[in-house]
Amino acid sequence: MAHIPLKDGLPGIRALFDFRPETAAPLCELADVLLHQPSSLTAAERELIATYVSSLNDCFYCQHAHGSIAAYHLNGDENTVIQVKRDFAAAAISEKLKALLAIAGKVQKGGKQVTAEDVEKARQLGATDFEIHDTVLIAAAFCMYNRYVDGLGTWAPKDLETYKPRAAAVAQGGYNRIPSDIRSHVRATQA
Amino acid sequence: MPHITLAEGVPGILGPMLFRPETAKPLNQLAEVLLRGPNSLSPAERELIATYVSAQNDCFFCQTIHGAVAAHHLQGNEALVAETKLAPEKAAISPKLKALLAIAGKVQKGGKHVQPADIDRARQEGATDLEIHDTVLIAAAFCMYNRYVDGLATWAPQDQGLYRQQAARLATEGYVGSTEKVAAQAG
Numbered sequence: 001m002a003h004i005p006l007k008d009g010l011p012g013i014r015a016l017f018d019f020r021p022e023t024a025a026p027l028c029e030l031a032d033v034l035l036h037q038p039s040s041l042t043a044a045e046r047e048l049i050a051t052y053v054s055s056l057n058d059c060f061y062c063q064h065a066h067g068s069i070a071a072y073h074l075n076g077d078e079n080t081v082i083q084v085k086r087d088f089a090a091a092a093i094s095e096k097l098k099a100l101l102a103i104a105g106k107v108q109k110g111g112k113q114v115t116a117e118d119v120e121k122a123r124q125l126g127a128t129d130f131e132i133h134d135t136v137l138i139a140a141a142f143c144m145y146n147r148y149v150d151g152l153g154t155w156a157p158k159d160l161e162t163y164k165p166r167a168a169a170v171a172q173g174g175y176n177r178i179p180s181d182i183r184s185h186v187r188a189t190q191a
Numbered sequence: 192m193p194h195i196t197l198a199e200g201v202p203g204i205l206g207p208m209l210f211r212p213e214t215a216k217p218l219n220q221l222a223e224v225l226l227r228g229p230n231s232l233s234p235a236e237r238e239l240i241a242t243y244v245s246a247q248n249d250c251f252f253c254q255t256i257h258g259a260v261a262a263h264h265l266q267g268n269e270a271l272v273a274e275t276k277l278a279p280e281k282a283a284i285s286p287k288l289k290a291l292l293a294i295a296g297k298v299q300k301g302g303k304h305v306q307p308a309d310i311d312r313a314r315q316e317g318a319t320d321l322e323i324h325d326t327v328l329i330a331a332a333f334c335m336y337n338r339y340v341d342g343l344a345t346w347a348p349q350d351q352g353l354y355r356q357q358a359a360r361l362a363t364e365g366y367v368g369s370t371e372k373v374a375a376q377a378g
Contacts, residue, residue: 003310003327004320020324022224029217037213057301103342110248111341119194129195133211136194136342144335150302151294151327 003153012061012156013149027145028175034138035069036174041131043171044073045097046138048084049104053139055085056108059146061156068160068167096125100135107139194344202353203252204336206345208370215370218336222366225329226260232322234362235264236288237329239275240295244330246276247299250337252347259351259358287316291326298330 006015017024035046047070054062063085071078083091088101099122106113114136122132149156157163169177197206208215226237238261245253254276262269274282279292290313297304305327313323348354361369 003305003307004323016324016328020321020328022228023221023325023328026217026220026224030214030221033213033217059302107338107342111250111338111343114194114342114344116192116194116344130211132195133207133343134214137207137211137214137339140335140338140342143338144331147298147302147331147334148328151298151305151331152302152324153305 001153002155003151006152006154012065012154013145015154016148016152030141031145032175034134034141036170039130039134040128041100041134042073044070045093045100046134047073048081048093048097049101049135049138050142051081052084052088052101053104053108053142054146056105057143057146057150059142059150061149061154062142062146064156064160064163065167068163069171072164072167072171094125096122096127099125100127100131103132103135104139107136108143111136111140192344193346194342197343197345201346202348202357203256203345204340205370207339207343212370218339219366219369221332222336225325225332227365230321230325231319232291232325233264235261236284236291237325238264239272239284239288240292240326240329241333242272243276243279243292244295244299244333245337247296248334248337248341250333250341252340252345253333253337255347255351255354256358256361259354260362263355263358263362285316287313287318287322290316291318291322294323294326295330298327299334302331 002015004019007018010018017028035050036043039046047066050066051063051070054066067081067085071081074080080092084093084101088098091098099118103114103118103122106115106118119132193206195210198209201209208218226241227234230237238257241257242254242261245257258269258272258276262272265271271283275284275292279289282289290309294305294309294313297306297309310323360372364372
């Protein structure tokens with residue numbers, strides 16, 4: 001049970017967006033810029049970084065919500081998502097993304113864990129300053145989202161199939177549509 | 192030296208915020224709502240939570256600047272800020288804030304560390320659902336800001352006077368637009 005009273009039927013962070021729309025707005029905007037808006041990193045790459053960090057933080061809701069979005073962007077390739085979480089070095093992803101995931105994993109432990117060598121390795125594999133910046137901030141942001149979701153004891157559906165329709169909608173429409181989406185959902189459940 | 196090329200002489204989070212204004216905007220808006228927006232927790236209480244979590248994460252820039260903002264709101268009582276960072280249970284703060292800081296400390300370790308007993312204690316000391324929510328989100332947000340600042344190895348000035356000056360400005364003018372002001376100052 002959640003630590004504060006939240007609307008029934010809204011999973012994970014969506015129940016918290018409903019509880020506090022004032023903080024939902026910048027939280028959704030941040031996710032939209034980092035994960036959805038134009039970048040030299042693909043949406044799939046960025047969602048894989050988010051999924052990997054969420055799995056390191058053991059956040060069930062975030063790793064499955066973002067893992068489903070990553071899989072959607074990868075034409076349904078769930079195996080790659082699972083492989084990245086389990087052992088990204090062995091996954092069928094670019095060497096550059098592996099170097100960025102290594103940086104993300106360091107950020108998850110703590111900012112000071114990132115070394116000049118980690119950054120140099122990513123750079124040698126073609127990562128730009130912009131991509132390194134966004135990797136660090138995506139990893140840092142998911143250390144926030146994960147703690148927010150689990151720190152308030154939110155509910156997460158166990159059936160992974162239920163994550164797919166929403167993953168498709170977010171993959172196509174982005175994150176900024178979430179607050180209005182919640183309002184219509186709430187109206188529908190109250191009717 | 193920072194891990195990426197940032198404007199020189201721009202301290203802490205402001206370097207990466209100038210580097211990427213698209214993410215600076217929601218990051219500043221989030222800080223504004225959480226730390227300065229209308230709330231039953233005072234700005235001093237909220238800045239103390241931010242400072243405490245930043246100290247737990249060993250982030251020099253964040254704990255120093257938010258500690259200075261907290262002290263500004265506390266009529267310059269820097270000793271109280273130092274006590275709160277060191278041993279919140281012994282500090283001269285309300286039992287409610289102590290209970291909220293205990294929750295914030297759990298969030299810093301990981302979301303699942305927060306237990307119903309921690310929430311019950313805060314409620315018994317008078318904390319509302321919104322105050323509990325905001326405490327968790329402030330703590331979680333500083334686990335982000337701290338990692339952002341240190342994960343890019345940003346530069347932090349050592350002179351406390353600079354932080355006091357900047358804190359007075361943040362306490363009165365707020366976080367939204369602060370990046371641009373500092374950039375103009377440094378430029």
